[in-house]
Amino acid sequence: MLTINEILDLNWDKVNKLMPIIVQDVFSNEILMHGYANKKSLLITLQKKKLTFFSRTKNRLWTKGETSKNYLKVIDIIPDCDQDSLLALVQAKGHTCHLNNKSCFKNKKNINVSFILELERILKYYKKNNNNSSYTSNLYKKGINKISQKVGEEAVELVISAINKDKTNILEECADLIYHILVLFSYTNIQFIDVIKILKKRNT
Numbered sequence: 001m002l003t004i005n006e007i008l009d010l011n012w013d014k015v016n017k018l019m020p021i022i023v024q025d026v027f028s029n030e031i032l033m034h035g036y037a038n039k040k041s042l043l044i045t046l047q048k049k050k051l052t053f054f055s056r057t058k059n060r061l062w063t064k065g066e067t068s069k070n071y072l073k074v075i076d077i078i079p080d081c082d083q084d085s086l087l088a089l090v091q092a093k094g095h096t097c098h099l100n101n102k103s104c105f106k107n108k109k110n111i112n113v114s115f116i117l118e119l120e121r122i123l124k125y126y127k128k129n130n131n132n133s134s135y136t137s138n139l140y141k142k143g144i145n146k147i148s149q150k151v152g153e154e155a156v157e158l159v160i161s162a163i164n165k166d167k168t169n170i171l172e173e174c175a176d177l178i179y180h181i182l183v184l185f186s187y188t189n190i191q192f193i194d195v196i197k198i199l200k201k202r203n204t
Helices: 004-008 039-048 114-128 135-142 144-163 167-187 192-202
Strands: 019-025 031-037 052-055 060-063 072-079 086-092
Touching (some): 004 039, 039 060, 135 144
Antiparallel strands (some): 019 031, 052 060
């Protein structure tokens, strides 16, 4: 995270006192939005750990999510080599775009891990609000034994599909297995990103 001295040392004259910020989801690496900050907004960001901009249209400081409550929790802010632009790594709460999209840069062709994160948020909601008759809510009600059993059943069905070389069923059973693994993760307070961290560590 930037320190106060590092904020003051940025090349403010080059950018006419408004520093461009690219905002990136720390988990999925998806680019969420672009904005501008002045020194005061960055100091507020350090204090609140919520990304705060200077709005050129409103001509005032603006904390993302102050109306929608879809805040951007700041994990890190990194200056570029010329000290005239910033990369903000954030944990997004809800949709970032005012059009109710995850990102302001919508790319329908791009499929990435961000959907897994969205699914995790949905499962977290069902975990807290399991007073309905949905399949997911019923799984949570039955507890860890039933959830673990379903993971095992789906794994076996995937193996059978693979042995039968049925590509369609392999994909379907794999989707079922990943879903039930995510339910298991949610129940035990594990995040999918924790698995990614282990895979990255093994690949270094």
